[in-house]
Amino acid sequence: MNIANEWLLAYLALGVFVGFFAGLLGVGGGAIMVPMLTTLFAAQGFPREHLVHVALGTSMAGIVITSISSLRAHHAHGAVRWDIVKGVAPGILAGTFAGTFVASRVPTAPLAVFFSCFTAYVAVQMILNVKPKPSRELPGVLGLAGVGAGIGGISAMVAIGGGSLSxxxxxxxxxxxxxxxxxxxxIGLPIAVAGALGYLINGWGAPELPEFTVGFIYLPALxxxxxxxSLTAPIGARLAHRLPVAVLKKVxxxxxxxxxxxxxxTLMAG
Known part of the structure; x- marks a missing residue:
């Protein structure tokens, strides 16, 4: 099967957009990739049964590269709290890997609805801008591990780098x-690695997947x-350190x- 040039260009354009916002907002890009890849895959005639599964798996694999680029840029600005990363990492890995097994067994339509409702909820929370208590602090080691497991599990279900939660x-x-x-x-890096591995395993041998697909990962898009x-994430990261807090939250x-x-x-149109 030959891939038309317009689809290749669409994937390149999506990469520009994803990388920029991944660096700007600290997200892995999955919140952008999943709906866009679902739309593109549907237009290409991918089987509806695994439409969202392939978008989720491809997104998770793509976040691996995006997270590395974004991470390096933010680390250069001294903006990474490695104490927090170490605390949540064990829970992140376990929760994400387990979450892929759940997501792979949920039909396309419920997955799409869950993704949409989740992202809308997070957006409303940001718009309301509820202020934390001045005395509120990060939980201890066990608390951070538990939070990591929750973030990882939900991130696997919607194939995000965890930024909309973390x-x-x-x-x-x-x-x-x-x-x-x-x-x-x-934090997005261990989420992406565990999630990509999980979707690779769960999609291996699935029937009627399109050509150039390994597990639930579509290689041309990836x-x-x-x-x-990876080229545009550092640009967004630099901008993140120049914009005021209110602008970042609104964006x-x-x-x-x-x-x-x-x-x-996309779901209703299908």
């Missing part, structure tokens, strides 16, 4: 927004999106609202 959690615990974004970029996102919420609406539109 950024609000850290700011709620009075972590500076720029540090929360930079730390979220680091390669092209990752190539471009974050606005992107999530648009994408949750896009996912619902």
């Amino acid at each position: 950024v609000p959690f850290m700011t709620w615990c009075n972590v500076k927004i720029q540090h929360a974004i930079g730390t979220s970029a680091a 390669v092209l999106v990752s190539a471009m996102s 974050f919420a606005g992107v999530l609202i648009v994408l949750s609406a896009k996912m619902l539109h």
Whole structure:
């Protein structure tokens, strides 16, 4: 099967967009990739049964590359709280890997609805801008591991790098927004590795998958999106350290609202 040039260009353009917002907002890019890949895959005639599964798996694999690029840029600005990363990493790995087994057994339509409702909820929380108590602090080692498991499990279900969960959690615990974004970029890496491995295993041997698909990972989209996102993620990361907090939160919420609406539109149109 030959892939038309317009689809290849679409994947390249998506990579530019994903990388920029991954660096800017500390997200792995999955919240952007999943609805867009679902739309592109549907237009290409991919089997509806595994439409969202392939979008989720491809997104998780792509986040591996995007997270590395975004992480390096934020680390260069001294914005990564490695103490937090070490605390949540064990729970992240376990929760994410387990979550892929659940997601792979849920039909396409419920997965799309869950993704849309989740992103809309997170966006509303950011818009309301509820202020944390001045005395609120990060939990201890066990608490961080538990939070990591929760973030990992949900992230696997919606194929995100965890930024839409970890950024609000850290700011709620009075972590500076720029540090929360930079730390979220680091947290996204173990999420992506465990998630990509899980979707690879769960999709292996699945029937009627399109050509160039390994497990639930579509290789042409993975390669092209990752190539471009690794170039634009550092640009977004630099901008994140120049914008005021209010602007960052509004951009974050606005992107999530648009994408949750896009996912619902794709579902209803199908």
